[in-house]
Amino acid sequence: DIQMTQSPSSLSASVGDRVTITCRASQSIDTYLNWYQQKPGKAPSLLIYAASSLQSGVPSRFSGSGSGTDFTLTISRLQPEDFASYYCQQSYNSPLSFGGGTKVEIK
C-alpha cells in the first residue's frame, strides 16, 4: 500500500499570507495526486487533480505542483474562506489513500 505523509499537520497563518503544504508518497505515483479542502462539518471538495490541474470553479490562488513522490499545495494569498483542512490523495493504485491532513488556522 502507498502511504501518504502530509506536513505540517497544522499551521497558523494570517489573511494574505502565502501558505505551502507538502505531501510525500511512499513510492512514485507519477502525477496521480489530488488535493481536497474540507471545512468543519462539511464533505471534502476537490481542489487540484493530477498534481497541478485546477478543478473548475476553484480560485486561481490555489496551485499544485510535483511529481513522483513529492508534491506541494500552495495558497498564494490566504483568504478568510480558506481556513479549513486540506488532504492529499493518491489515485495511482489501490487501495486509494489519503494524507493525514493539514489544518490551516487563523493566526
Place this chain on the structure above:
Amino acid sequence: QVQLQESGPGLVKPSETLSLTCIVSGASVRSYYWSWIRQPPGKGLEWIGYMFYSGSTDYNPSLKSRATISVDMSKNRVSLKLTSVTAADTAVYYCAGAGGVVTPLHSWGQGTLLAVSS
C-alpha cells in the same frame, strides 16, 4: 451537476451489519465509479472501496472483506454494507463519484454519521 445524498440508521450495535444508501441525482449511476470513504470523528479520511455499474469492484484490504458495495440501476443509488461492526467503525460515511479508477473523487455527498454502540 451530480448530487449525492447518503442515509443510514445513525446507530448500530456491535457485531451487527450496517447498511448505508447513497441516492444519485443529476447523473446516471452508470456514469461514474462510486466510492465510499469514511472519517472517524476528528480524524482523517479512509477509502473503503468502489464499484462500477458493470460489476467491477475494489476494496481496501484494511476492511478485511467486511465491506460490500452495490449499485441499484433501477433506483439510481449506491449502497454499502459493512458486517461485524465495532466501535472502530464509528465515523461519518461519504459516497463519492469519480470518472474512472485512477481519477479524482469529483463529487461528494454531505455524509452520514454512523455510531456503533450497545
